[in-house]
Amino acid sequence: MMAPPHSKESRQMTLLLDIITTAAILFIIATGLLTIFGVLKIINFAHGAWLTVGAYCAVAVGDLGWNPWAALPVAFVTGAALGGLTERFIVRPLYARPLDAILATWGLGIIIGQLITLGFGRDVQFTKALLPGTADVFGTSYSVYRLFALAAAIAIGLGFSWLMEGTRLGLSARAVIMNEALARALGLDTRRIRWVTFMIGCGLAALAGTLLTPLTSVDPNMGVAWLVGSFMLVMVAGQSFAALALACLLLGGAQVIVSTYVSPILGGITVAVLAAVVLRISPKGFSRV
Amino acid sequence: MSDLAPADTALLSLDGVTSGYGPISVLQGVSLAVRPGEIFALMGKNGMGKTTLLKTILGAIRARGGRIEYQGRPILGAEPRALVEAGIAYAPQDQPLFQDLSIRDNLRLALPGDRQLGAALDRVYGHFPFLRDRLGQKAGTLSGGEQKMLIIARALMMQPRLLLIDEISEGLQPSVVTRIAQALRQEREQRGTTILLVEQNLRFALDVADRWAVLKLGAIEDAGAVDGGAHDRILRHLQI
Numbered sequence: 001m002m003a004p005p006h007s008k009e010s011r012q013m014t015l016l017l018d019i020i021t022t023a024a025i026l027f028i029i030a031t032g033l034l035t036i037f038g039v040l041k042i043i044n045f046a047h048g049a050w051l052t053v054g055a056y057c058a059v060a061v062g063d064l065g066w067n068p069w070a071a072l073p074v075a076f077v078t079g080a081a082l083g084g085l086t087e088r089f090i091v092r093p094l095y096a097r098p099l100d101a102i103l104a105t106w107g108l109g110i111i112i113g114q115l116i117t118l119g120f121g122r123d124v125q126f127t128k129a130l131l132p133g134t135a136d137v138f139g140t141s142y143s144v145y146r147l148f149a150l151a152a153a154i155a156i157g158l159g160f161s162w163l164m165e166g167t168r169l170g171l172s173a174r175a176v177i178m179n180e181a182l183a184r185a186l187g188l189d190t191r192r193i194r195w196v197t198f199m200i201g202c203g204l205a206a207l208a209g210t211l212l213t214p215l216t217s218v219d220p221n222m223g224v225a226w227l228v229g230s231f232m233l234v235m236v237a238g239q240s241f242a243a244l245a246l247a248c249l250l251l252g253g254a255q256v257i258v259s260t261y262v263s264p265i266l267g268g269i270t271v272a273v274l275a276a277v278v279l280r281i282s283p284k285g286f287s288r289v
Numbered sequence: 290m291s292d293l294a295p296a297d298t299a300l301l302s303l304d305g306v307t308s309g310y311g312p313i314s315v316l317q318g319v320s321l322a323v324r325p326g327e328i329f330a331l332m333g334k335n336g337m338g339k340t341t342l343l344k345t346i347l348g349a350i351r352a353r354g355g356r357i358e359y360q361g362r363p364i365l366g367a368e369p370r371a372l373v374e375a376g377i378a379y380a381p382q383d384q385p386l387f388q389d390l391s392i393r394d395n396l397r398l399a400l401p402g403d404r405q406l407g408a409a410l411d412r413v414y415g416h417f418p419f420l421r422d423r424l425g426q427k428a429g430t431l432s433g434g435e436q437k438m439l440i441i442a443r444a445l446m447m448q449p450r451l452l453l454i455d456e457i458s459e460g461l462q463p464s465v466v467t468r469i470a471q472a473l474r475q476e477r478e479q480r481g482t483t484i485l486l487v488e489q490n491l492r493f494a495l496d497v498a499d500r501w502a503v504l505k506l507g508a509i510e511d512a513g514a515v516d517g518g519a520h521d522r523i524l525r526h527l528q529i
Contacts, residue, residue: 187372187401
């Protein structure tokens, strides 16, 4: 039996689901950034731009009249391909100068934003809902798409666990994360591992952008706001996906609570503020998880 | 200087190699040759350039001059991957294991793929049987001696033609040193593996090596075959 929509139980269940699904969405967005940070040891400040590219893939798929679900593989492949070119021609020559690499990705993000503006205009755009409607969750009516986002986050998390723990590429990537000099001495092709990792990270960012489109409007600068939150979450998580999931749950949960009970404007800066507090107290954040 | 093999019969030869770190020159023109199938001990006190020499051979430190040849071909500037594919394995002294990976994964990383993994594992179990029952254990939880045996096991996984070993006996109890010495001798006898051993442990080095050289202040001070007079000759150099 469904609870009345304004009952205390229904509001509590909605809040709980909002916390969980917000954490899932943050996890989806930050995963690509963490992937690149873990292996390449650089923060890809073009992450927000790749996310925007993914969102515009959804717009383009809609404009072409294709099935809206096709946007997911299109975005991943587009992000991965462009990420591969970026690593090869922009990031790779700068590995010995990580600060310059970070600045280069920041500049690249600005250029991508301008190119998107040239191609699609400045106007806010909307895409077709992938999964409209609501579903009954323990007697509370809740957005089907946000539940799908939760399933997508779990699938991405499990997929990554399999990739890292169950494949040769994952083993090589973990070796590079732990001790790149030793990995190189053992004959691992660290250049290829970095390239593939960067491609996967950018592909995931674009995929996240597509997954966001039913929840938010699309504009050439949409990635910037998400970049700040993702960056702070990755700083708190270190190089651990389990720590990232925990950071998304705790900080994302706080964001939802502040937005609901205090102010949505304050909620928008909650992740960044709390991440700064966590790092002030514990410089390693949640990375021991 | 005496008894350094001519380069044309050597598996690995260095001719006038110089290298260092930034403004500091460490190797001051090192020349030596390691013959196929021999165990060559490079001795010297701390800070004399032994590890720098190994890292220069492997390309981890760029040589500033001279020539390094492996199987008659120059290898200066070669990618580490190319050296591994050519049959050169390295057992490092600094940060030699992936501490948070399992024993199995540390060993797996020595091979380009998992197809030969079973046979390679069986081979190293012959040298170090304890590995068989502890494959899932994290490398960082092993004792110091077990970690050193794992380092040698990983290097032997790929059946190298040339094995470069950096101070493997340091801090080990004699029983572990004996097991490592046995493993190295067996590899040489069964597969003809050539070994360049960087060491300070005189007893261990003379136990396994055929020839030796002493590196002092970045240059070869003395060299010879392992014979009755080797111990005192080397000791004199190490004490001064």
